[in-house]
Amino acid sequence: MTYFELFEIPVQLKVDAAALSGKFFALSKKYHPDYFVNDTTASKAEALEKSSLLNKAWKTFQNQDETTRYVLKEKGLLEEEEKYELPPAFLMEVLEINEQLMEADENTLGILQPAISHLQKEIYEPVREIVEHYKEGITTEKELLQVKEYYYKKKYLDRISQQLAGMA
Numbered sequence: 001m002t003y004f005e006l007f008e009i010p011v012q013l014k015v016d017a018a019a020l021s022g023k024f025f026a027l028s029k030k031y032h033p034d035y036f037v038n039d040t041t042a043s044k045a046e047a048l049e050k051s052s053l054l055n056k057a058w059k060t061f062q063n064q065d066e067t068t069r070y071v072l073k074e075k076g077l078l079e080e081e082e083k084y085e086l087p088p089a090f091l092m093e094v095l096e097i098n099e100q101l102m103e104a105d106e107n108t109l110g111i112l113q114p115a116i117s118h119l120q121k122e123i124y125e126p127v128r129e130i131v132e133h134y135k136e137g138i139t140t141e142k143e144l145l146q147v148k149e150y151y152y153k154k155k156y157l158d159r160i161s162q163q164l165a166g167m168a
Helices: 003-007 017-031 041-061 064-074 088-103 106-132 141-167
Strands: none
Touching (some): 003 017, 003 041, 041 064, 064 141, 088 106, 106 141
């Protein structure tokens, strides 16, 4: 059972977690192991499994990147510890930002965050429609591969943003 099947929602890259909160609490109650104390061992095990799956799904749906990662993995387009090769031009941009970050002082740190934010918007724009309007069976593998590249680029930029936040 997938996370989407558990929540009885269509597969999507952008989940409205707030809209799912009521469903989450209803399913939490339905599958809570305490309600199966007097049931068979099999029923208890199933409730525990679904409760665990529900919590994993909820945690995934709370984070856009984790939801994207989950869908890409379900589609067989993302593997654990995959060594994904990003385009050299993007890597050069990231290298320049990293160099600026290493040389930055208090006066220049403020310039880097807007540059990173701009680059994040720039990499999102080509996949925005795919992410926001994903349709199972209609969205192509080629489009999902574009989302995969965006996912890896975003991970790079998120690491730089975290470094920058740590320096501020």
